[in-house]
Amino acid sequence: MGNTQQRQIVLDVIRESKGHLTAEEIFIRANKKRPNISLSTIYRNLGLLVEQGKILSISAPDQPTYFDHNVTPHHHLVCKSCGKLEDICDPKINVNDLVPKDYKVISTSLIITCICKHCQS
Amino acid sequence: MGNTQQRQIVLDVIRESKGHLTAEEIFIRANKKRPNISLSTIYRNLGLLVEQGKILSISAPDQPTYFDHNVTPHHHLVCKSCGKLEDICDPKINVNDLVPKDYKVISTSLIITCICKHCQS
DNA sequence: CTAATTATTAGGAATTATTCCTAAAAAGTC
DNA sequence: GACTTTTTAGGAATAATTCCTAATAATTAG
Numbered sequence: 222m223g224n225t226q227q228r229q230i231v232l233d234v235i236r237e238s239k240g241h242l243t244a245e246e247i248f249i250r251a252n253k254k255r256p257n258i259s260l261s262t263i264y265r266n267l268g269l270l271v272e273q274g275k276i277l278s279i280s281a282p283d284q285p286t287y288f289d290h291n292v293t294p295h296h297h298l299v300c301k302s303c304g305k306l307e308d309i310c311d312p313k314i315n316v317n318d319l320v321p322k323d324y325k326v327i328s329t330s331l332i333i334t335c336i337c338k339h340c341q342s
Numbered sequence: 343m344g345n346t347q348q349r350q351i352v353l354d355v356i357r358e359s360k361g362h363l364t365a366e367e368i369f370i371r372a373n374k375k376r377p378n379i380s381l382s383t384i385y386r387n388l389g390l391l392v393e394q395g396k397i398l399s400i401s402a403p404d405q406p407t408y409f410d411h412n413v414t415p416h417h418h419l420v421c422k423s424c425g426k427l428e429d430i431c432d433p434k435i436n437v438n439d440l441v442p443k444d445y446k447v448i449s450t451s452l453i454i455t456c457i458c459k460h461c462q463s
Numbered sequence: 464c465t466a467a468t469t470a471t472t473a474g475g476a477a478t479t480a481t482t483c484c485t486a487a488a489a490a491g492t493c
Numbered sequence: 494g495a496c497t498t499t500t501t502a503g504g505a506a507t508a509a510t511t512c513c514t515a516a517t518a519a520t521t522a523g
Contacts, residue, residue: 223490225490225499225500225501226489227500227501228500243480244480244481245480257502257503258501258502259501259502259503259504260481260502260503261481261482261483261501261502261503262502264480264481264482265482265500265501278403280402280403281401281451282399282401282449282451283401285479285480286403286480286481296440298441298442298445301448309440309441311440313440314435314437316435316452316454318434319430319432319434319435319454320419320430320454320456321419323459323462324419324456324457324458325456325457326454326455326456327422327455327456327457328403328454328455329452329454329455330402330403330451330452330453330455331437331450331451331452331453332452332453333440333441333447333449333451334447334448334450334451335441335445335446335447335448336445336446336448337445338444341444341446346470346471346472346519347518348471348472349471364509365509365510366508366509378473378474379472379473380472380473380474380475381473381474381510382472382473382474382475382512383471383472383473385509385510385511386471386472386511406509407509407510464523465522465523466521466522466523467521467522467523468519468520468521468522469519469520469521470517470518470519470520471516471517471518471519472515472516472517472518473515473516473517474513474514474515475513475514476513476514477510477511477512477513478509478511478512479508479510479511480507480508480509480510481506481507481508481509482505482506482507482508483504483505483506483507484503484504484506485504486501486502486503487500487501487502488499488501488502489498489499489500489501490497490500491496491497491498491499492495492496492497492498493494493495493496493497
Protein backbone atom coordinates (compact mmCIF):
# COMPACT_ATOMS: atom_id res chain seq x y z
CA MET A 222 0.00 0.00 0.00
CA GLY A 223 2.98 2.31 0.42
CA ASN A 224 4.16 4.45 -2.43
CA THR A 225 6.70 3.03 -4.80
CA GLN A 226 10.03 4.84 -4.83
CA GLN A 227 9.06 6.59 -8.02
CA ARG A 228 5.69 7.72 -6.71
CA GLN A 229 7.30 8.99 -3.52
CA ILE A 230 9.87 10.94 -5.52
CA VAL A 231 7.16 12.64 -7.56
CA LEU A 232 5.37 13.61 -4.38
CA ASP A 233 8.60 14.81 -2.76
CA VAL A 234 9.52 16.96 -5.73
CA ILE A 235 6.14 18.66 -5.63
CA ARG A 236 6.20 19.16 -1.89
CA GLU A 237 9.75 20.46 -1.89
CA SER A 238 8.82 23.10 -4.41
CA LYS A 239 6.98 25.99 -2.89
CA GLY A 240 5.49 26.96 -6.23
CA HIS A 241 3.67 25.22 -9.03
CA LEU A 242 5.36 22.79 -11.37
CA THR A 243 4.59 21.38 -14.80
CA ALA A 244 4.94 17.67 -15.56
CA GLU A 245 8.10 18.47 -17.50
CA GLU A 246 9.67 20.32 -14.58
CA ILE A 247 8.74 17.51 -12.24
CA PHE A 248 10.33 15.05 -14.65
CA ILE A 249 13.59 17.00 -14.71
CA ARG A 250 13.77 17.28 -10.93
CA ALA A 251 12.76 13.67 -10.35
CA ASN A 252 15.43 12.57 -12.79
CA LYS A 253 18.07 14.15 -10.59
CA LYS A 254 16.94 12.06 -7.67
CA ARG A 255 16.52 8.93 -9.72
CA PRO A 256 18.03 8.85 -13.19
CA ASN A 257 16.05 6.84 -15.77
CA ILE A 258 12.71 7.56 -14.21
CA SER A 259 10.46 7.89 -17.22
CA LEU A 260 8.08 10.62 -18.21
CA SER A 261 5.18 8.20 -18.42
CA THR A 262 5.86 7.22 -14.82
CA ILE A 263 5.64 10.89 -13.90
CA TYR A 264 2.30 11.27 -15.65
CA ARG A 265 0.86 8.05 -14.26
CA ASN A 266 1.79 9.00 -10.72
CA LEU A 267 0.62 12.58 -11.08
CA GLY A 268 -2.76 11.19 -12.09
CA LEU A 269 -2.81 8.86 -9.10
CA LEU A 270 -1.74 11.53 -6.64
CA VAL A 271 -4.42 13.88 -7.90
CA GLU A 272 -6.99 11.06 -7.58
CA GLN A 273 -5.85 10.50 -4.00
CA GLY A 274 -6.15 14.18 -3.21
CA LYS A 275 -2.47 14.51 -2.33
CA ILE A 276 -1.78 17.13 -4.96
CA LEU A 277 -3.85 19.46 -7.11
CA SER A 278 -3.81 19.95 -10.84
CA ILE A 279 -4.42 23.38 -12.30
CA SER A 280 -5.58 23.92 -15.88
CA ALA A 281 -5.35 27.54 -16.92
CA PRO A 282 -6.05 28.71 -20.47
CA ASP A 283 -3.02 28.70 -22.79
CA GLN A 284 -0.84 27.19 -20.08
CA PRO A 285 0.42 23.69 -19.51
CA THR A 286 -1.09 21.88 -16.56
CA TYR A 287 0.51 22.85 -13.26
CA PHE A 288 0.66 20.71 -10.15
CA ASP A 289 0.33 22.18 -6.70
CA HIS A 290 1.39 20.79 -3.33
CA ASN A 291 -1.19 22.93 -1.58
CA VAL A 292 -4.45 20.99 -1.36
CA THR A 293 -6.25 23.32 1.00
CA PRO A 294 -9.00 25.33 -0.75
CA HIS A 295 -7.52 28.28 -2.58
CA HIS A 296 -7.68 30.05 -5.91
CA HIS A 297 -5.22 31.07 -8.59
CA LEU A 298 -4.05 34.14 -10.38
CA VAL A 299 -2.23 33.57 -13.65
CA CYS A 300 -0.43 36.26 -15.64
CA LYS A 301 -1.43 36.08 -19.28
CA SER A 302 1.85 37.60 -20.28
CA CYS A 303 4.53 35.77 -18.30
CA GLY A 304 2.52 32.76 -17.13
CA LYS A 305 3.39 33.27 -13.47
CA LEU A 306 0.94 31.46 -11.24
CA GLU A 307 0.11 32.74 -7.77
CA ASP A 308 -2.13 31.58 -4.98
CA ILE A 309 -5.04 33.52 -3.63
CA CYS A 310 -6.06 32.23 -0.25
CA ASP A 311 -9.39 33.73 0.56
CA PRO A 312 -12.19 31.74 2.11
CA LYS A 313 -14.80 34.38 1.29
CA ILE A 314 -15.92 32.52 -1.77
CA ASN A 315 -17.83 29.37 -1.05
CA VAL A 316 -18.25 27.73 -4.36
CA ASN A 317 -20.28 24.78 -3.14
CA ASP A 318 -23.35 26.93 -2.67
CA LEU A 319 -23.60 27.18 -6.43
CA VAL A 320 -23.85 23.49 -7.15
CA PRO A 321 -27.22 21.82 -7.64
CA LYS A 322 -27.92 19.16 -4.99
CA ASP A 323 -27.95 16.21 -7.34
CA TYR A 324 -24.39 16.79 -8.43
CA LYS A 325 -21.45 15.39 -6.57
CA VAL A 326 -18.57 17.86 -6.42
CA ILE A 327 -15.12 16.44 -7.11
CA SER A 328 -13.09 19.63 -7.20
CA THR A 329 -13.38 23.30 -7.89
CA SER A 330 -11.08 25.63 -9.72
CA LEU A 331 -11.20 29.39 -9.77
CA ILE A 332 -8.58 30.91 -12.02
CA ILE A 333 -8.22 34.60 -12.67
CA THR A 334 -6.25 35.55 -15.74
CA CYS A 335 -4.56 38.91 -15.39
CA ILE A 336 -1.55 41.01 -16.25
CA CYS A 337 0.78 41.11 -13.29
CA LYS A 338 2.42 44.26 -12.01
CA HIS A 339 5.73 43.42 -13.61
CA CYS A 340 4.23 42.80 -17.07
CA GLN A 341 2.20 46.01 -17.12
CA SER A 342 5.22 48.17 -17.90
CA MET B 343 -12.08 46.27 -40.20
CA GLY B 344 -15.00 43.90 -40.79
CA ASN B 345 -14.57 40.19 -40.25
CA THR B 346 -13.35 38.08 -43.08
CA GLN B 347 -15.84 35.50 -44.34
CA GLN B 348 -14.01 32.80 -42.46
CA ARG B 349 -13.93 34.71 -39.20
CA GLN B 350 -17.64 35.49 -39.50
CA ILE B 351 -18.42 31.83 -40.09
CA VAL B 352 -16.52 30.78 -36.98
CA LEU B 353 -18.46 33.35 -34.97
CA ASP B 354 -21.78 32.30 -36.55
CA VAL B 355 -21.17 28.63 -35.80
CA ILE B 356 -20.53 29.40 -32.16
CA ARG B 357 -23.48 31.74 -31.83
CA GLU B 358 -25.84 29.32 -33.56
CA SER B 359 -24.93 26.59 -31.11
CA LYS B 360 -26.58 26.98 -27.78
CA GLY B 361 -24.00 24.82 -26.06
CA HIS B 362 -20.23 24.69 -25.90
CA LEU B 363 -18.11 23.55 -28.82
CA THR B 364 -14.57 22.29 -29.24
CA ALA B 365 -12.31 23.58 -32.01
CA GLU B 366 -12.81 20.30 -33.83
CA GLU B 367 -16.61 20.59 -33.71
CA ILE B 368 -16.41 24.17 -34.89
CA PHE B 369 -14.19 23.03 -37.73
CA ILE B 370 -16.69 20.39 -38.84
CA ARG B 371 -19.61 22.81 -38.76
CA ALA B 372 -17.71 25.62 -40.43
CA ASN B 373 -16.68 23.22 -43.17
CA LYS B 374 -20.32 22.66 -44.05
CA LYS B 375 -20.79 26.36 -44.59
CA ARG B 376 -17.52 26.78 -46.39
CA PRO B 377 -15.72 23.68 -47.60
CA ASN B 378 -11.93 23.89 -47.51
CA ILE B 379 -11.80 26.20 -44.55
CA SER B 380 -8.76 25.01 -42.68
CA LEU B 381 -8.31 24.00 -39.11
CA SER B 382 -5.54 26.52 -38.59
CA THR B 383 -7.94 29.23 -39.72
CA ILE B 384 -10.38 28.02 -37.08
CA TYR B 385 -7.73 28.20 -34.38
CA ARG B 386 -6.41 31.57 -35.46
CA ASN B 387 -9.86 33.10 -35.48
CA LEU B 388 -10.88 31.50 -32.22
CA GLY B 389 -7.86 33.18 -30.69
CA LEU B 390 -8.78 36.53 -32.19
CA LEU B 391 -12.43 36.30 -31.16
CA VAL B 392 -11.44 35.46 -27.61
CA GLU B 393 -9.03 38.43 -27.64
CA GLN B 394 -11.87 40.67 -28.81
CA GLY B 395 -14.17 39.40 -26.10
CA LYS B 396 -16.72 38.06 -28.58
CA ILE B 397 -16.48 34.51 -27.34
CA LEU B 398 -15.13 32.75 -24.26
CA SER B 399 -12.71 29.88 -23.99
CA ILE B 400 -13.10 27.32 -21.23
CA SER B 401 -10.22 25.13 -20.04
CA ALA B 402 -11.35 22.36 -17.76
CA PRO B 403 -9.02 19.64 -16.51
CA ASP B 404 -8.79 16.56 -18.76
CA GLN B 405 -11.05 18.16 -21.33
CA PRO B 406 -10.35 19.82 -24.64
CA THR B 407 -10.85 23.57 -24.72
CA TYR B 408 -14.48 24.55 -25.22
CA PHE B 409 -15.71 27.79 -26.76
CA ASP B 410 -18.78 29.56 -25.49
CA HIS B 411 -20.99 32.14 -27.18
CA ASN B 412 -22.14 33.43 -23.80
CA VAL B 413 -19.79 36.19 -22.72
CA THR B 414 -21.81 37.43 -19.78
CA PRO B 415 -20.26 36.48 -16.43
CA HIS B 416 -21.12 32.90 -15.54
CA HIS B 417 -19.51 29.75 -14.24
CA HIS B 418 -19.22 26.15 -15.39
CA LEU B 419 -19.98 22.70 -14.14
CA VAL B 420 -18.18 19.86 -15.89
CA CYS B 421 -18.90 16.18 -15.37
CA LYS B 422 -15.70 14.25 -14.78
CA SER B 423 -17.26 11.12 -16.15
CA CYS B 424 -19.09 12.14 -19.33
CA GLY B 425 -17.53 15.56 -19.92
CA LYS B 426 -20.84 17.37 -20.17
CA LEU B 427 -20.42 21.08 -19.62
CA GLU B 428 -23.17 23.19 -18.11
CA ASP B 429 -23.56 26.83 -17.25
CA ILE B 430 -24.15 28.16 -13.78
CA CYS B 431 -25.46 31.67 -13.88
CA ASP B 432 -25.22 33.02 -10.42
CA PRO B 433 -24.01 36.52 -9.67
CA LYS B 434 -23.49 35.80 -5.98
CA ILE B 435 -19.82 35.31 -6.47
CA ASN B 436 -17.88 38.45 -7.20
CA VAL B 437 -14.45 37.31 -8.05
CA ASN B 438 -12.92 40.72 -8.57
CA ASP B 439 -12.85 41.39 -4.84
CA LEU B 440 -10.12 38.80 -4.56
CA VAL B 441 -7.65 40.41 -6.92
CA PRO B 442 -4.86 42.64 -5.61
CA LYS B 443 -5.18 46.21 -6.89
CA ASP B 444 -1.99 46.21 -8.91
CA TYR B 445 -3.18 43.38 -11.12
CA LYS B 446 -5.26 43.97 -14.20
CA VAL B 447 -7.94 41.32 -14.61
CA ILE B 448 -8.37 39.90 -18.10
CA SER B 449 -10.85 37.13 -17.42
CA THR B 450 -12.02 34.82 -14.71
CA SER B 451 -12.92 31.19 -14.83
CA LEU B 452 -14.70 29.19 -12.17
CA ILE B 453 -15.04 25.53 -13.07
CA ILE B 454 -16.57 22.93 -10.81
CA THR B 455 -15.72 19.34 -11.63
CA CYS B 456 -18.44 16.95 -10.54
CA ILE B 457 -20.28 13.76 -11.31
CA CYS B 458 -23.59 14.57 -12.88
CA LYS B 459 -26.86 12.94 -11.90
CA HIS B 460 -26.84 10.66 -14.90
CA CYS B 461 -23.31 9.35 -14.29
CA GLN B 462 -23.87 8.61 -10.60
CA SER B 463 -25.82 5.44 -11.34
C1' DC C 464 -10.05 52.58 -60.50
C1' DT C 465 -5.42 50.54 -60.15
C1' DA C 466 -0.99 49.68 -57.87
C1' DA C 467 1.18 48.94 -53.60
C1' DT C 468 0.79 47.33 -48.94
C1' DT C 469 -0.99 44.57 -45.44
C1' DA C 470 -3.67 40.94 -43.53
C1' DT C 471 -5.48 36.47 -44.02
C1' DT C 472 -5.86 32.07 -45.94
C1' DA C 473 -5.29 26.78 -47.02
C1' DG C 474 -2.59 23.15 -46.39
C1' DG C 475 0.57 20.72 -44.28
C1' DA C 476 4.61 20.14 -41.23
C1' DA C 477 6.11 20.68 -36.60
C1' DT C 478 5.52 20.97 -31.72
C1' DT C 479 3.66 20.08 -27.22
C1' DA C 480 1.29 17.66 -23.90
C1' DT C 481 -0.36 13.48 -22.83
C1' DT C 482 -1.70 8.62 -23.18
C1' DC C 483 -1.00 3.96 -24.54
C1' DC C 484 1.60 -0.40 -25.19
C1' DT C 485 4.78 -4.05 -23.91
C1' DA C 486 8.10 -6.84 -21.89
C1' DA C 487 10.86 -6.64 -17.68
C1' DA C 488 11.31 -5.56 -12.76
C1' DA C 489 9.44 -4.84 -8.27
C1' DA C 490 6.19 -5.39 -4.69
C1' DG C 491 2.84 -7.83 -2.22
C1' DT C 492 0.74 -12.44 -0.96
C1' DC C 493 0.44 -17.07 0.71
C1' DG D 494 10.37 -18.87 -2.11
C1' DA D 495 6.84 -19.43 -5.85
C1' DC D 496 2.75 -17.05 -7.53
C1' DT D 497 0.04 -12.98 -8.52
C1' DT D 498 -0.46 -8.29 -9.09
C1' DT D 499 1.28 -3.80 -9.74
C1' DT D 500 4.44 -0.78 -11.51
C1' DT D 501 8.10 0.44 -14.33
C1' DA D 502 11.15 2.22 -18.45
C1' DG D 503 11.14 3.19 -22.91
C1' DG D 504 9.26 4.27 -26.85
C1' DA D 505 5.34 4.58 -30.10
C1' DA D 506 0.96 6.70 -30.76
C1' DT D 507 -2.47 10.25 -30.26
C1' DA D 508 -4.62 14.73 -29.55
C1' DA D 509 -4.59 19.48 -29.44
C1' DT D 510 -2.48 23.31 -31.02
C1' DT D 511 0.90 26.26 -33.29
C1' DC D 512 3.95 27.44 -36.93
C1' DC D 513 5.43 28.03 -41.79
C1' DT D 514 4.90 29.34 -46.61
C1' DA D 515 3.33 30.65 -50.90
C1' DA D 516 -1.11 32.17 -52.73
C1' DT D 517 -5.24 35.03 -52.17
C1' DA D 518 -8.07 38.65 -50.40
C1' DA D 519 -8.75 42.97 -48.25
C1' DT D 520 -7.35 47.67 -47.41
C1' DT D 521 -5.14 51.94 -48.47
C1' DA D 522 -2.86 55.44 -51.30
C1' DG D 523 -2.50 57.77 -55.32
